[in-house]
Amino acid sequence: MVSTKFLWGAASAAYQVEGAWQADGKGLSNWDLYTNVYRATETVTGKHETGNVAINAYDRAQYLQDIALMRELGINCYRFSLSWARILPDGVGRVNEAGIAHYQQFVVDLLEAGIEPIVTLYHWDLPRALDDRGGWQNRESVGWFRNYASVVREALGAKVSKFITFNEPFIDLFLIEPMIENIKSGVGSPFAITDAQYGHQAMALHHWLVASAETIGDFRAAGYRGEIGVALPLMPTIPENPGKSEDIKAAALADAVINRWCLDALFKGRYPIEVMTLFRQLNPEFAPFEADFAILAANKPDFLGVNFYAPAFVRQEDSAPLGYDWMNTNPDPEPAAFNGPVRPDHLRRLLERIRDEYDNPAIYITENGAGFGPSDEVMDGDTVHDPRRANYIRRHIEAALKAKENGVDLRGYMVWSLFDNFEWLHGYGRRFGLVHVDFDTQKRTPKRSFDTYRDIVANGGVTVPG
Ligand code: BGC
Numbered sequence: 001m002v003s004t005k006f007l008w009g010a011a012s013a014a015y016q017v018e019g020a021w022q023a024d025g026k027g028l029s030n031w032d033l034y035t036n037v038y039r040a041t042e043t044v045t046g047k048h049e050t051g052n053v054a055i056n057a058y059d060r061a062q063y064l065q066d067i068a069l070m071r072e073l074g075i076n077c078y079r080f081s082l083s084w085a086r087i088l089p090d091g092v093g094r095v096n097e098a099g100i101a102h103y104q105q106f107v108v109d110l111l112e113a114g115i116e117p118i119v120t121l122y123h124w125d126l127p128r129a130l131d132d133r134g135g136w137q138n139r140e141s142v143g144w145f146r147n148y149a150s151v152v153r154e155a156l157g158a159k160v161s162k163f164i165t166f167n168e169p170f171i172d173l174f175l176i177e178p179m180i181e182n183i184k185s186g187v188g189s190p191f192a193i194t195d196a197q198y199g200h201q202a203m204a205l206h207h208w209l210v211a212s213a214e215t216i217g218d219f220r221a222a223g224y225r226g227e228i229g230v231a232l233p234l235m236p237t238i239p240e241n242p243g244k245s246e247d248i249k250a251a252a253l254a255d256a257v258i259n260r261w262c263l264d265a266l267f268k269g270r271y272p273i274e275v276m277t278l279f280r281q282l283n284p285e286f287a288p289f290e291a292d293f294a295i296l297a298a299n300k301p302d303f304l305g306v307n308f309y310a311p312a313f314v315r316q317e318d319s320a321p322l323g324y325d326w327m328n329t330n331p332d333p334e335p336a337a338f339n340g341p342v343r344p345d346h347l348r349r350l351l352e353r354i355r356d357e358y359d360n361p362a363i364y365i366t367e368n369g370a371g372f373g374p375s376d377e378v379m380d381g382d383t384v385h386d387p388r389r390a391n392y393i394r395r396h397i398e399a400a401l402k403a404k405e406n407g408v409d410l411r412g413y414m415v416w417s418l419f420d421n422f423e424w425l426h427g428y429g430r431r432f433g434l435v436h437v438d439f440d441t442q443k444r445t446p447k448r449s450f451d452t453y454r455d456i457v458a459n460g461g462v463t464v465p466g
Contacts, residue, residue, distance in 0.1 A: 007116065007412030008457045009077035010070070010434070011367050013123035013167065015051045016421040018083060020058035024098035027089025029125040030135070034180055041427040043183045043190055049427035055419050056442050063106065065444070067113045069435060070418065073450060074457040077116040079366060079414050080106075081123035081167065084148055087155075091127035092144055100155045107159050118366075118414075119160050120231065121149055121215075123167040124176070124424075136173070136204035145211040146218055153219060161226035163219070164305055164366065165212040168233040170258055173201045173208070176424060190425075193321050199282030206288050209265045213299040220299075231305030231366040232262050235312040236346045236353075240329050246316035250324035253278075254314045257322065266304070267358040269297025278322070303411070304354065305366030308347050308396070310340025338371035338430050342392055344399035351403035351410065362409050368396050369416035371423065371432040377447065384436045384447040393453055394463045401461050413461075415453060419444065 015031045022028075034040040035050035042048045056062045070078060084091065086099030110117045122145070126135055130144055149165070178197040179190040212230055219228050237254040239247035256272045264272055270293055279286045310330075317325035330336045351363065370392040378385045393415060404410040420433035428439050434450040437443070456463050 005076065006461070007077040007118075007364065007414070008461075009075045009079060009116075009118070009412065009414040010073070010418035011079035011118075011414040011416050012057070012418065012421065013081040013120065013125075014083040014086075015054070015123070015125040016417075016423070017055045017057040017080075017419065019052060019054040019056045021050075021052045023058060024086075024102065025089060025096040026083065026099060027085035027091070027096075028128040029083065029085045030128055030131045031125045032085075033128055033131075034183075038180070038184055040180055040183050041425055044179075044425045045427050045429055047427055047429070049422070051422045053439075054422050055437050055439070057419075058102065060105065060109075062442065064109065066419070067109060067115065069444065069446070070115055071113055072446075073418070073434070073454050075115065077118055077162075077412065077414065078110055078418075079118040079120060079164070081120035081125075082152060083125055084122065085125065085127040087151060088127065088148055089129075091130035092147055095151055100151075103156060104159075107156055111159065116162070117160050118162045118164065118364075119152070119156060120164040120167050121145075121152060122165065124172045136207050137200070139207060141204075141207050142211040142214060146214050149215040150218060150222070153222060153224060157219075157222075157224050157226070162303075163226065163228045164231050165215050165228065165301075166208050167231045167305075167366075168307055169205050169208045169262055171233045173204050174198060174257075177201065177204075179425060191327075195282050195321050198321050199279060199286065202279040202283055202286045205261070206286075206292070209262070210292050210295055212301075213296045216299040216301060217295070227302035227362075229301040229303035229305050229362075229364070230262075230266055231307055232259075232266075233307045233309075234259050234263075234350055235308075235310065235326075235340075236350050237312050237314045237326065238346075240313045240315040240331075244316075247314065250316040251314040253322065254312060254324050254326055258312070258326075263304075263354070263358060265296050266301055267361060269293055269300075301361075303362040303364055304358075305364050306351070306354075307367035307416075308350065308365065309368065309370075310337070311343050311346040313341065337388070337392065338373075338426075338432075342370070342395075344392075344395040347396055348399040348403045348406075351400065351408045352406060355403075355406075355408045360407070360409050362411055364412040364414065365400055365410070366414050367416040368400075368413065369393065369432050371430045373429060374431070377431060377436070379436065379445070382445065384445055386447045386449050389434075389447070390449040390452040393449060394456065397456055397461060398463050 312326035
């Protein structure tokens with residue numbers, strides 16, 4: 001069941017594409033509330049936008065057309081996430097058979113098109129019923145997640161050969177959730193995240209990591225024959241001023257928190273010492289059980305999913321959480337890419353670092369792509385000119401393949417994203433797709449970057465200048 005061919009694909013997440021927020025017995029999720037009740041995008045962008053319709057990907061007539069575009073692109077895998085609340089409307093207990101049937105059909109439709117499904121169990125949308133019970137702060141979340149994962153394994157495990165437990169713990173727990181908390185409280189800027197919030201979220205991250213490890217163990221114990229991994233947001237950290245010792249120290253701390261915390265947990269079964277010390281200071285209740293580290297150590301993932309967009313230039317900034325700033329430091333000229341400075345060489349170095357420091361694990365690049373505002377993409381008749389995205393993708397694939405040549409066990413590359421979609425707190429104002437979506441009519445129009453990626457895939461990864 002485990003494939004050896006190099007995977008070329010694209011990635012997405014349920015809340016960003018599915019829509020159909022109340023269809024077929026689905027329960028509500030935290031994001032349904034964030035957007036509809038707390039109007040979270042409005043606070044950030046000034047526009048009230050939701051994922052209620054998104055790009056209508058729940059609709060089979062629509063997604064069959066989308067699969068036809070995947071075939072045109074020539075990809076052999078597609079990464080997507082499941083909406084937990086579609087499967088278990090209350091998070092636990094009653095199973096919604098219509099939700100299960102939808103995903104089973106989608107998996108069959110992909111396989112019939114020759115496209116391997118790669119399923120993310122959790123990409124940030126928690127059933128509302130569990131959010132009400134404290135969400136990931138509650139230790140019971142480990143059991144809730146294991147139960148949900150086992151329902152999915154039984155429903156899809158025979159046909160799906162790759163699962164990802166969690167997507168990007170750091171970005172969701174330390175950036176988005178604190179911003180949502182600030183929006184809900186209505187006090188100050190959503191971006192004014194505090195040390196106390198970081199301290200509080202440390203326990204939630206610990207619960208994610210334990211839930212992931214326990215789930216990996218459960219899949220193995222149940223005889224699951226595919227692979228199961230985790231997708232991390234990895235950001236090499238660079239001192240903004242390489243000659244300044246404060247920035248060097250800040251970049252090292254940011255590396256421990258953003259990158260090494262999860263990498264060490266997954267592959268070494270422990271947390272970096274500086275993370276333990278710092279987070280215990282911020283939150284005296286942050287006291288992970290010793291037994292949990294044994295669980296982490298005993299259940300390492302089969303592969304690492306690397307989500308790479310940009311490195312982070314870090315400077316010491318006493319007023320920022322943890323005393324460093326990595327979000328307002330893009331040295332690139334305007335307009336810079338949405339997710340940060342464009343530095344493909346840092347992708348190569350990152351992959352080689354993981355090879356050296358974590359015993360060369362199997363790696364899939366589970367996300368890589370470039371988001372731009374509307375003015376960076378020019379619609380011209382039947383196509384959209386997006387040379388900066390095409391250039392970004394070409395250069396990052398070259399860098400990744402160079403790392404593979406240098407001995408990194410790289411097994412696949414998935415672009416984020418095939419279609420423009422709902423970019424969380426930035427709503428529909430940031431586009432990442434190789435295919436333009438008119439959000440009013442749902443019309444799909446391939447961009448020029450679609451052609452670039454299609455040619456790269458057809459050439460087996462050999463990129464052509466242009
Ligand atoms: C997330 C995606 C998001 C993308 C682009 C990643 O952090 O996993 O859901 O849309 O980056 O910002």
